Amino acid sequence: MRTNFYIAxxxxxxHTLFWVAYVMVYTGVHADGDDGFRVYFLNELQGLPAAMLVAYVNLYVLFPRFFAxxxxxxxxxxxxxxxxxCSLFTRVLSEWYVEPVFLANSTHPDPIFIWYFLFKGMLWFLSPVLLFTLVIRIFQQWFIQQQQQQEMIREKLNAELNFLKAQVHPHFLFNTLNNLYALTLESSPKAPKVVLKLSELMSYMLYDSQSGDTFVQKEISHIRNYIxxxxxxxxxxxxxxxxxxxKLDHKRIAPLLLIPFVENAFKHGLSNDTDQVWVTVDVKVKAGWLIFKTENSCAETLKENDLDNYKGGIGLQNVRRRLILLYPDAHELKVSKEPGRFTADLKIKLN
Incomplete structure (x- = not known):
């Protein structure tokens, strides 16, 4: 993966605009009057091949082989x-070609190995080019690594969400088919209605829930069919x-996120030995938050591990994980137990 920031x-x-800017900036820094501009412009031109050599050797040879x-x-x-x-190359180009051809009347030949000019070329003219291209490569490498890391996070997130959502389907289907099985054993006339509702539920799970999110109204319809x-x-x-x-219009939420709470409410509410059991489901949208609450009846005296069993069900474990992945720092979930009552309170910040 490589991201390039090219003009147009x-x-x-x-690259052309960069080197034109390089020559003009250095010429402007050193120029002194009209005569000085021409002289220093020629000086920068004669140093341009060495600067380009430093830049491209650093970019494509030194950085990948050593620094990276x-x-x-x-x-x-x-x-x-x-x-x-490269500084030596500039001295050769200047003394053997540029000055004899373009500045013959204003300069005189000098030895190539004048250490002051060699070190000046290295430190003043070529080192900034080396450092600039090094910074570019470091930034580009960091940017690519960030993109790769984000892509890996997205892939991991999608894989986890697909896995968790896949776990919801058989878990939910298992509970519903058990209900249908009990009715068919009794040859109940309610069985066809159950099949119809089950068909609507499966249609939602197979088609509507495949997108990244769904309308809150559809999720509520799914809950209503389950009820x-x-x-x-x-x-x-x-x-x-x-x-x-x-106001539920146009509000969206991750699909199959609420139904596990309803399933658990029925599972634990109907497991009591009492003749009359009850389940309450409240859904409200207020100030950009979805407020979802389920309550169900339970025995007045509960075993110590009842709440742990409620929290540790497959459905709720999946929901907790999906909430962390989909709504980080944008949700609140509380599960509590009181005498005769289990309660699950969920708040989600809607985008």
């Missing part, structure tokens, strides 16, 4: 050698209340 998408144009592999000592030695060779199935099974023994309030 053109690599050639970007954390061979910093080799990189430093190679960079110093590169600067020296109707349970009411068909338990008839007068079960008292169910579903309350919906607030």
């Amino acid at each position: 998408g053109s690599r050639l144009l970007t 592999k954390q061979k910093y000592l080799l990189y430093c030695l190679s960079a110093i050698l590169l600067l020296f060779c 109707e199935l349970e009411k068909l099974r338990y008839s007068d023994r079960l008292e169910v209340s579903l309350n919906v309030s607030g």
Whole structure:
């Protein structure tokens, strides 16, 4: 993965404009009057090949072979050698070609090995180019690593969500088919209605829930179908209340996120030995928050591990994990137990 920041998408144009800017900036810094501008412009032009050599050797040879592999000592030695060779190349180009051809009347020949000019070329003219290209490569490498890390996080997130959602389907289907099985054993006339509701539930799970999110109203319809199935099974023994309030239009939520709470409410509420059991489901949208609450009846005297069993069910474990992945720092979940009552309170900040 490589991200390039080219002007107008053109690599050639970007590099050309960079070197034009390089020559003009250095010329402007050193120029002194009209005569000085011409002289220093020629000086910068004669130093341009060495600067380009430093830049591209550093970008495509030294950095990937040494710096990127954390061979910093080799990189430093190679960079110093590169600067020296390029500074020497500039001296050769200046004394043997540029000055004799363009500045013959205003200059005189000098020896190539004048250490002051060699070190000046290395430190003043070529080192900034080396450092600039090094910073570019470091930033580019960091940016690519960040992109790769984010891509890995996204892939891991999608894999975990798909796995967790896949776990919801068989868990939910298992509970519903058990209900249908009990009715068919009794040859109950309610069985066809159960099949119809089950068909609607499966349609939602197979199609509507495959997108990243769904409308809150659809999720509520899914819950309502589930409640109707349970009411068909338990008839007068079960008292169910579903309350919906607030403006739900165009509000969206991750699919199959609420149904495990309803499943658990029925599972634990109907497991009591009492003749009359009840389940209450409240859904409200207020001030950008989805407030979801389930309550169910339970025995007045509970075993110590009842709440742990409630919290540790497969459905709720999946929901907790999905909430962490989908709504980090944007949800609150509380599960509590009181005499005769289990309660689950969930708040989700809607985008």
